[in-house]
Amino acid sequence: TRFIDIQQVTKNFSAVRAVDNVDLTIRRGEFFSLLGPSGCGKTTLLRMLAGFEAPSEGEIYIDQQPMSAVPPHLRPTNMVFQSYAIFPHLNVGQNIAYGLRKLRLPASDVQKQVEEMLALIKLPGYAERRADQLSGGQRQRVALARALIRQPKVLLLDEPLGALDKKLREQMQLELRELQERLGITFVFVTHDQEEALTMSDRIAVMHAGKILQVADPHGLYERPNCARVAAFIGSMNFAPAEVRGLEGDRLAVQAAGFGAVNASANGHAWNAGDRIMVAVRPEKLGLTTERPERQGLHSVNGKVAAAAYLGDRSHYYVKLEGVDSPLAVSAQNADRSVEGWLEAGVDVWVTWSDNA
Numbered sequence: 001t002r003f004i005d006i007q008q009v010t011k012n013f014s015a016v017r018a019v020d021n022v023d024l025t026i027r028r029g030e031f032f033s034l035l036g037p038s039g040c041g042k043t044t045l046l047r048m049l050a051g052f053e054a055p056s057e058g059e060i061y062i063d064q065q066p067m068s069a070v071p072p073h074l075r076p077t078n079m080v081f082q083s084y085a086i087f088p089h090l091n092v093g094q095n096i097a098y099g100l101r102k103l104r105l106p107a108s109d110v111q112k113q114v115e116e117m118l119a120l121i122k123l124p125g126y127a128e129r130r131a132d133q134l135s136g137g138q139r140q141r142v143a144l145a146r147a148l149i150r151q152p153k154v155l156l157l158d159e160p161l162g163a164l165d166k167k168l169r170e171q172m173q174l175e176l177r178e179l180q181e182r183l184g185i186t187f188v189f190v191t192h193d194q195e196e197a198l199t200m201s202d203r204i205a206v207m208h209a210g211k212i213l214q215v216a217d218p219h220g221l222y223e224r225p226n227c228a229r230v231a232a233f234i235g236s237m238n239f240a241p242a243e244v245r246g247l248e249g250d251r252l253a254v255q256a257a258g259f260g261a262v263n264a265s266a267n268g269h270a271w272n273a274g275d276r277i278m279v280a281v282r283p284e285k286l287g288l289t290t291e292r293p294e295r296q297g298l299h300s301v302n303g304k305v306a307a308a309a310y311l312g313d314r315s316h317y318y319v320k321l322e323g324v325d326s327p328l329a330v331s332a333q334n335a336d337r338s339v340e341g342w343l344e345a346g347v348d349v350w351v352t353w354s355d356n357a
């Protein structure tokens, strides 16, 4: 299962430590994403997998083989870049066949493989089309076909959808995921877009400043972030300073600023009574009502709407609590009956939550 094995890899560019002592294993056939803000080292890590950069320290193994002495063209990898790296003076078929040029195959073999690739990327009959007449999405599919025609075991994709508009990007996300499942090739996908990573990936590594903060599947990252940085980067998160009062297995009784006494998950950390911690709660785990709720097991605290945004399917509210500086983010589904109508800034509300949230 250790198909790609990155062991204690560091990359320095003179004074800049772009990748900082990274340990990471990627499984065969996995759709794996490297996610993090611009400048955190995603591209550098990907380029070391491709062999375009050598690690300053550490070793990368692919399929048990150490890669340090293997040049890019002999690695079982191929790369797709953000900018469509296709040749405008060649037609679509020539672009796709470009990767085969060194193999000196008979023309009929090349044509057959190109046609297979065109079917794969859903552009059948496009071989003679001029590359500069393609749309952005079509160009990126041609770049994908060119990378896949050599049948790499690993496809490295560096923000390949970054230049596309939102609608097309969402469509390509689904197509790319479907293609990966059909081919069973290992994809290592770089993105700074957390929704994109959550949509597409089997597992995600969240990076920050050259380090990996957490590796988990989308559900695990969202529900069990291992630190405040991951929690804030994946979706949005409210934080409240709190003090631990008691422990019961993985549940903590805490006193949290603005909320009072609440129950929280210890999230795998070993806390002690008296510890100062931050309690984290997702905006969608909170509810809003205009009257004090009476329901059993539902906790509430009084506040005032500071700002409200209507987003169609849901609304976003910021609620100011007594004695807490930063307002609390609350996200309410508009189909959900818990919030009647539209709450404007200045309205007095109750923020609610249940114990198992």
Ligand code: ADP
Residues within 6 Å of the ligand: 013, 016, 017, 018, 036, 037, 038, 039, 040, 041, 042, 043, 044, 045
């Ligand atoms: P990301 O892809 O996450 O945006 P990069 O891997 O491109 O991040 O960059 C990580 C850090 O390394 C940045 O600070 C960047 O400026 C630096 N860096 C990347 N490539 C080079 C290079 N060839 N020379 C010097 N610094 C570089």
Ligand code: MG
Residues within 6 Å of the ligand: 039, 042, 043, 044
């Ligand atoms: Mg990059």
